[in-house]
Amino acid sequence: MENRTEGKKRGKEMNVLIVDDDVPYLNSLCREIHWKALLAEEVYTAMGGAEAMEILRARAIDLLITDIEMPGKSGLHLLDWCREESYRCMTIILSSFPDFSYAQRAISLGVFSYLLKTSEYSVLEDMIRRAMVELMRRREQQEETSEARQPGQIEKIRYYISEHISEEINRSMLAKYVGFSPEYLSSYFKKMTGQSLNSYINSEKIYFSQKMLLQTDLPISMIAQNLGFETSSYFTALFRKMTGMTPREFRKKRTGVKDQLF
Structure with a gap:
């Protein structure tokens, strides 16, 4: 029963x-x-x-x-x-x-x-x-x-993040989506992947921003806004931390095109 x-x-x-x-x-x-x-x-x-x-x-x-x-x-x-x-x-x-x-x-x-x-x-x-x-x-x-009975939960979490990549991802909403508590969601993701949930979300946002930098001519400030970052300065700092260069440097190096600031 x-x-x-x-x-x-x-x-x-x-x-x-x-x-x-x-x-x-x-x-x-x-x-x-x-x-x-x-x-x-x-x-x-x-x-x-x-x-x-x-x-x-x-x-x-x-x-x-x-x-x-x-x-x-x-x-x-x-x-x-x-x-x-x-x-x-x-x-x-x-x-x-x-x-x-x-x-x-x-x-x-x-x-x-x-x-x-x-x-x-x-x-x-x-x-x-x-x-x-x-x-x-x-x-x-x-x-x-x-x-052990739900091996697809990580894929479900990743799917939610990819579908909401343009938003400021709310941990409580993500937890509700998979049926976990917010606290358990974080520990579960870390345990199953070896990476913290916040780190994964940031890496996915930066990866998506790289595609936007290469495939569009949108200004950095607009890309940052469209990915749910509060400020373009925070986005730039995170991008540099994860890639070793600023978004502008990345775009120029890969495409030879100078970025519009605004």
């Missing part, structure tokens, strides 16, 4: 859902745990299993922290439902008292940890940190698997 928590590539931040009918305890968890330090992007709360299910349907939850004893749908009922619906979020179970049968059932459902509510917040925070590390490891593994 499809993993309902998977989708487009995401960054390092994780979404957390805490489920507990004990409102004071629920509020204390939100207040006492250092969520930002644990890379929690959003911390959602629910006071019962039914409410938790609605949040799970609407949000991509990475870590579920739930009380095991709740009226109506218990924590175990919630875990059974998550399994049936293919929500593969990692789970930490909280219990008010030790119960071997509860713990045994929770472990059989694949929970990451089973903790007593009497545990200090530091113990719970340490367990959440471990869960986050494991989640990140799994996410990276999933992304590597996705890379």
